[in-house]
Amino acid sequence: MFEAFFVALSSVWADSGFSALTGGHVIMICVGLLLLYMAIAKGFEPLLLSPIAFGCILANIPKNGFEEPGVMSVIMYGIHHEVFPPLIFLGVGAMTDFGPLLANPKTLLLGAAAQGGVFVALLGAMLLGFTVQEAAAIGIIGGADGPTSIYLAAKMAPQLLGAIAVAAYSYMSLVPLIQPPIMKLFTTEADRKIVMEQLRPVSHFEKVAFPIMCTIVISLLLPSVTALIGMLMLGNLFKEAGCLDRLSDTAQNALMNTVTIMLATGTGLTMSADAFLNYQTILIIILGLVAFIGGTAAGVIFGKLMCMVDGGKTNPLIGSAGVSAVPMAARVSQKVGQKANPANFLLMAVPVRGSVRNVALSPKAMEVWSSVITVSKQERRFVSLRRLTDCSMMPSTFMAFSVSR
Numbered sequence: 001m002f003e004a005f006f007v008a009l010s011s012v013w014a015d016s017g018f019s020a021l022t023g024g025h026v027i028m029i030c031v032g033l034l035l036l037y038m039a040i041a042k043g044f045e046p047l048l049l050s051p052i053a054f055g056c057i058l059a060n061i062p063k064n065g066f067e068e069p070g071v072m073s074v075i076m077y078g079i080h081h082e083v084f085p086p087l088i089f090l091g092v093g094a095m096t097d098f099g100p101l102l103a104n105p106k107t108l109l110l111g112a113a114a115q116g117g118v119f120v121a122l123l124g125a126m127l128l129g130f131t132v133q134e135a136a137a138i139g140i141i142g143g144a145d146g147p148t149s150i151y152l153a154a155k156m157a158p159q160l161l162g163a164i165a166v167a168a169y170s171y172m173s174l175v176p177l178i179q180p181p182i183m184k185l186f187t188t189e190a191d192r193k194i195v196m197e198q199l200r201p202v203s204h205f206e207k208v209a210f211p212i213m214c215t216i217v218i219s220l221l222l223p224s225v226t227a228l229i230g231m232l233m234l235g236n237l238f239k240e241a242g243c244l245d246r247l248s249d250t251a252q253n254a255l256m257n258t259v260t261i262m263l264a265t266g267t268g269l270t271m272s273a274d275a276f277l278n279y280q281t282i283l284i285i286i287l288g289l290v291a292f293i294g295g296t297a298a299g300v301i302f303g304k305l306m307c308m309v310d311g312g313k314t315n316p317l318i319g320s321a322g323v324s325a326v327p328m329a330a331r332v333s334q335k336v337g338q339k340a341n342p343a344n345f346l347l348m349a350v351p352v353r354g355s356v357r358n359v360a361l362s363p364k365a366m367e368v369w370s371s372v373i374t375v376s377k378q379e380r381r382f383v384s385l386r387r388l389t390d391c392s393m394m395p396s397t398f399m400a401f402s403v404s405r
Contacts, residue, residue, distance in 0.1 A: 020062035024273030031276075032056035032268070035166075044173035048146060048264050052169065055268020056162075072269065079266035080158060084259050085151035086231040091256030092147075093211070093235025094248045102206050103199035106306065107318070113302030114322030117142035117295025121287045128283055133157055138284055141168045142291025143323070150267060151228065162271035163281040167288035175328040176335075178289075179296050179320050183336050186300045187316050191307065192340035194315040207240040295323040318346055 013019055035053035039046040058064065058072075066072040078084045101108060118139040125135035137157040140149050141164060149168035153161040171178065184192075211233035219226040238248040303319025317337045321330040330346075337346040 015063075017062040017064070022062075022273065024277050025060045025062060028060040028271060028273045028276060029057050031271070032060070038173075045169055047260065048169050049173070051261055051264035052165065052268040052271075055265040056271040057268075059269045059272045066269065075262050075266040076269060078262055079150070079161070079270065080154055082151055082154055082227070084263040084266065085147045085154075086227045087255065087259045088147040088263060089228050089232040090235040091251045091259070093232040093237075094239045094251035095256075096232075096236050096239070097207075098210050098236065099202040099207060100199060102202045102210060107322075110299055110303055110306070110319045111322035114295045114299030114319060115143060116298030117291040117293065117323070120294040121291030124290060125283075125287050128287075130280075130283075131157075134160060137164055138287050139291055140164075141171065141284075141288035142295045146172060147263065148228075150263065159275060160280065160284060162267065162276050163284045164288075165267040166271065167285050170285075171288055171292045172328065176332055178292060179323075179329065179332050180336055182293060182296045183300055183317055183320050183333075186297060187304065189340055191304065191316050192337055193344065194307065194312060195341070195344055196313065196315055196318075196346070204240070204242070208237070211236040211240070292323065296320050299323055315344075315346055 032053045032055075035049050035056065038044040039049035039053060059066070064072075066076070120139075121142050122135045122139035125138045126132065130138065133156040137149075137153040137155075137160060140152045143149070146165065146168050150161065150165050153164040157164070215230050215233040218229045222229075235248075235251050238244045238251055299319030299322040300316050301319070303314060303316035306319075307314040307316050315337060317333045321333045323329050334346045337344050
């Protein structure tokens with residue numbers, strides 16, 4: 001009887017994950033727990049880091065059976081075959097207002113200049129022995145855009161997907177710590193106090209024609225990005241058409257949230273101990289930081305050059321917002337600029353009743369909607385509450401400022 005009991009106990013142990021648990025698995029489970037702590041307790045990109053961290057824990061449970069057909073295999077199929085990033089871009093497009101770009105096209109140059117860090121990291125990765133494809137996937141971390149990093153890594157260096165995704169999302173959450181010292185290093189106090197002019201109104205026709213023309217021109221120029229640019233502009237068309245509100249709402253909310261869960265969890269599932277615990281991961285994290293710092297510096301320096309060319313009409317701080325497709329970079333530009341000049345607002349504004357002063361454009365601040373409420377009938381003043389949403393999955397904070405009637 002005891003022999004049968006021990007045989008049964010041995011069988012249970014052999015079938016359990018404990019029998020195959022290694023030190024690498026334990027380390028990666030601890031990494032997942034650390035990321036969960038950062039997301040939940042510290043608020044570092046919680047909507048993204050939480051499912052990534054949980055996926056990391058799941059991926060390092062031995063004998064989990066994820067290679068067999070099921071939900072997890074479907075999620076991994078979406079990751080490796082680039083299903084989720086285009087769907088994310090559909091939601092991004094539905095949350096994007098290209099009006100500021102159409103009203104002030106020169107800010108496109110700031111966004112382009114801020115990608116200089118991508119090329120710095122690309123060259124650095126090649127010098128360290130990475131292939132061209134791997135170096136390109138690593139360099140895109142400097143764009144601080146998680147979905148694009150995942151898309152490019154899955155396409156060019158799938159073996160590095162987990163490390164690249166974690167580095168990209170980690171640096172996205174650390175924007176408020178990384179960028180301010182670099183911004184102050186390349187600007188003077190007078191630069192940071194510069195007040196920018198209000199933008200011109202953009203017509204409905206311009207906003208509708210823009211996504212259509214962009215899709216045609218860019219897809220013909222670069223056919224390989226048709227899926228991404230097409231879904232981005234389709235989502236934007238939903239928003240701007242004026243008669244597709246239901247589709248726009250679905251893309252912005254239900255679809256976006258669902259795909260975010262799938263994408264982030266799938267990213268965590270790629271963080272197995274075998275693929276993650278190697279010297280390449282450390283190099284990727286370092287190169288990602290170099291790319292981010294280089295991009296911030298390039299954006300600010302180009303903003304300073306633009307300021308010199310246009311006679312002091314451009315605040316160089318907005319160049320740092322060109323680094324990232326997330327609203328955090330724009331908020332950091334606003335915070336640093338307002339610290340130098342409390343009356344200055346380096347966020348895109350739309351016309352409201354009365355005159356709006358001290359408002360400037362962040363080149364990647366895309367979606368703004370506002371409501372004007374009466375603060376005091378006696379004072380006859382208004383406050384415009386502006387909620388800024390950038391070209392990403394995350395809503396940002398609210399800005400409030402007063403305007404005279």
